Amino acid sequence: MIVINNISIKEDGHTLNVSAVINSTTYPPTTYFDSIIIDTQDTYLNTGPSTTPIYTHSIVDVDNHHTLTTINMDIDLSQVGVDITKTMFFVYLKETSTETIVGETKFDVAISLRDYYVSALSSLKDLDCKCSIPKDFIDTYLLVKAILLCLESKSYDMAIRYWNKYYITHLNCTV
């Protein structure tokens, strides 16, 4: 069984950290990591990894065999060719089995809210000069909050809907 420790974008804004282990009840284990597949909000399917992911990486050891049960790797998303701040990354971890059973697939979502942080702080500075709080400012914060709640509750379709709304409504705008 795959246990995801961490899948998130690091503070530098472009490095995706993937840390996971396979909990095996037998020794030697019969399941190993197979690959990492990354989909975006445009290619996401709620049935599993799509056939058109933006990134695929086979997890193999130095002898090119699937024998790893622990991974902790950094993926440079700037090489993937998408705008990191405007993309939801659905990171799938697939396992492979030495027996006849089919290995499971687990996934988590990574997003970068760095742009939001910067614009929110600049908006807070502006608030000092204004008598009232702009509605756009509140609207954006509530949208971000809605996205985070959807991710926590694993309502990914709704999270994508809010994510697109957030970037369509506030594209090239400050919060």
Add this chain to the structure above:
Amino acid sequence: MNINTTINVSLQNALLNYFNTLSDIGYVEYPDVYKLIVLDMINDIISLKLTKYAFPTIVSEDDIRTITTTFYNLVNSTFLIPVPINNNGSTPTPNSYYLDLSYLYKYIAEQIVTINESINTKDEATNDKLDTAVLAINSTLTSINNTLISMNTEISNLGATDNLVIESLNNLASRIKILEFKI
């Protein structure tokens, strides 16, 4: 109590006030709710709950200053967000410093008027009164220095410098210089 705890406690109190008001009268005005939302946002930023989403793990001094200023602007601007109270019952807001300082300013101004009157009359009988006034001013200046020291301690406890406090300190320093010159 540092600024993180202050904001967190303030948010808790504000939410309590919000729901109490809703249960009592069933309505809270939008501008008040917006202020509550901004307070929630500030709390999210400084509580580092969003570091999973590439938020910086270390908030810069400039950002802390912005957050602190915004927080103290929100405090008391609506009934939902009351003035935060320390564990010892004191108020860790720049407003309290203003109150103390205004009292000291008033006291010093009275002493200066007394001195001016004494100097103008040049009556020897008032010389004693003049000495007393000078002593009182010296004692006031000492208490101002003590206030400055306690303010600095408060500022370091808050974890950030506040523009209002800095401005107040500068004003006070310039006033002390004027007073020393006059004496």
